[in-house]
Amino acid sequence: MSDLKIINLVKNFQGMNRPAVNNVNLDINSGELVAFLGPSGCGKTTILKMITGLFDPDNGDITLDDKTLLTTPTEKRGVVMVFQNYLLFPYMNVNENVGFALKMKGIEQSIIDTKVREMLDLVKLPDIGLRKPKQLSGGQQQRVALARALIATPRLLLLDEPLSNLDAHLRDEMRELIVTIQKKLNVTTIFVTHDQEEAVLLADKIALIFDGELQNYTSPKNYYERPKNTKAAKFFGGVNFIKTKKNNNQLESELGNLIYDGNNIDELEIENIVTIRPENIKISDKDEYDHNSFKGLIKSVIFSGTHTRYKILIKNIELECSLQSVGINNIKENDEIYVHLPKNKIWGMND
Numbered sequence: 001m002s003d004l005k006i007i008n009l010v011k012n013f014q015g016m017n018r019p020a021v022n023n024v025n026l027d028i029n030s031g032e033l034v035a036f037l038g039p040s041g042c043g044k045t046t047i048l049k050m051i052t053g054l055f056d057p058d059n060g061d062i063t064l065d066d067k068t069l070l071t072t073p074t075e076k077r078g079v080v081m082v083f084q085n086y087l088l089f090p091y092m093n094v095n096e097n098v099g100f101a102l103k104m105k106g107i108e109q110s111i112i113d114t115k116v117r118e119m120l121d122l123v124k125l126p127d128i129g130l131r132k133p134k135q136l137s138g139g140q141q142q143r144v145a146l147a148r149a150l151i152a153t154p155r156l157l158l159l160d161e162p163l164s165n166l167d168a169h170l171r172d173e174m175r176e177l178i179v180t181i182q183k184k185l186n187v188t189t190i191f192v193t194h195d196q197e198e199a200v201l202l203a204d205k206i207a208l209i210f211d212g213e214l215q216n217y218t219s220p221k222n223y224y225e226r227p228k229n230t231k232a233a234k235f236f237g238g239v240n241f242i243k244t245k246k247n248n249n250q251l252e253s254e255l256g257n258l259i260y261d262g263n264n265i266d267e268l269e270i271e272n273i274v275t276i277r278p279e280n281i282k283i284s285d286k287d288e289y290d291h292n293s294f295k296g297l298i299k300s301v302i303f304s305g306t307h308t309r310y311k312i313l314i315k316n317i318e319l320e321c322s323l324q325s326v327g328i329n330n331i332k333e334n335d336e337i338y339v340h341l342p343k344n345k346i347w348g349m350n351d
């Protein structure tokens, strides 16, 4: 349970034409579960390795409760990392694997035994203490690795793509277990993934990283409705982008004037870009809205089960709208309709 601060963190590797980690700043509150999300090679693991002490940064600092971690040796940082491939000790049984950290500390065996049982109960594996890792399934090995990481009550738990080796069904189960345990123990946790859906399901906050740079750091919900830039919006499935010019509190666009309710109006530059989620656009066959209502033409209708997606042309701008399929009218290609962009659902960004 600690506040972690990553300050101006930089890491360079030979042979790369950009820093692997480029001036990253991040505050993680005590007890939070934060996901590091980004494509392969963007620097996620490198940041974790700097937190554990496996790599030294070239610049910047990492602090836990306002004290630098960088001068503390790895084993004294109170940070544990669980790797994708579990790295259980093959010749030790499950009890010995889980109790390892306490044994190293010279703790009495009867106390270790009690604690190991507690941890195996926590990860829902009470009966496998005498088995060797190779006698376990992938999901069981992952849970043992988690129990082993948690036994010494770490200040910080780092999980590097812990679910990527599991099949879809096990992944769902493990996700739930990780969140339950994380909240129960209230341990500050970083969870690395390149799966956007997984990050949304698990995390209190998501740090989106591209090419070593932090793009956006906010709650999952904000990525959908208030992304910091178009890159972040697109990563979360954003498809509607409208260029606008700020004029007092209004945004002028090719569609017409947009009334805007976003609280970041002062931060927007004169030339900016507005986005809206497809599911937040409303359409109607009559002009029934009092603001941000524009006449458009249905270009295509794609039925995809629970939802139907419409591409709509308004002047030269194409927008996508997604409506629940249940009970919708019979809107079809080439219909003229009215499109409504609710003022509290559009969101402006500078780039």
Ligand SMILES: Nc1ncnc2c1ncn2[C@@H]1O[C@H](COP(=O)(O)OP(=O)(O)OP(=O)(O)O)[C@@H](O)[C@H]1O
Pocket (backbone or CB within 6 Å): 013, 014, 016, 020, 038, 039, 040, 041, 042, 043, 044, 045, 046, 047, 194
């Ligand atoms: N020890 C190293 N020596 C040289 N280059 C490295 C080293 N470790 C990582 N890199 C490079 O740094 C960049 C970031 O690597 P990193 O492992 O942090 O990516 P990642 O986001 O964890 O990717 P993945 O999702 O594939 O695990 C990559 O271009 C990688 O090739």
Ligand SMILES: [Mg+2]
Pocket (backbone or CB within 6 Å): 044, 045, 046, 160
């Ligand atoms: Mg990695």
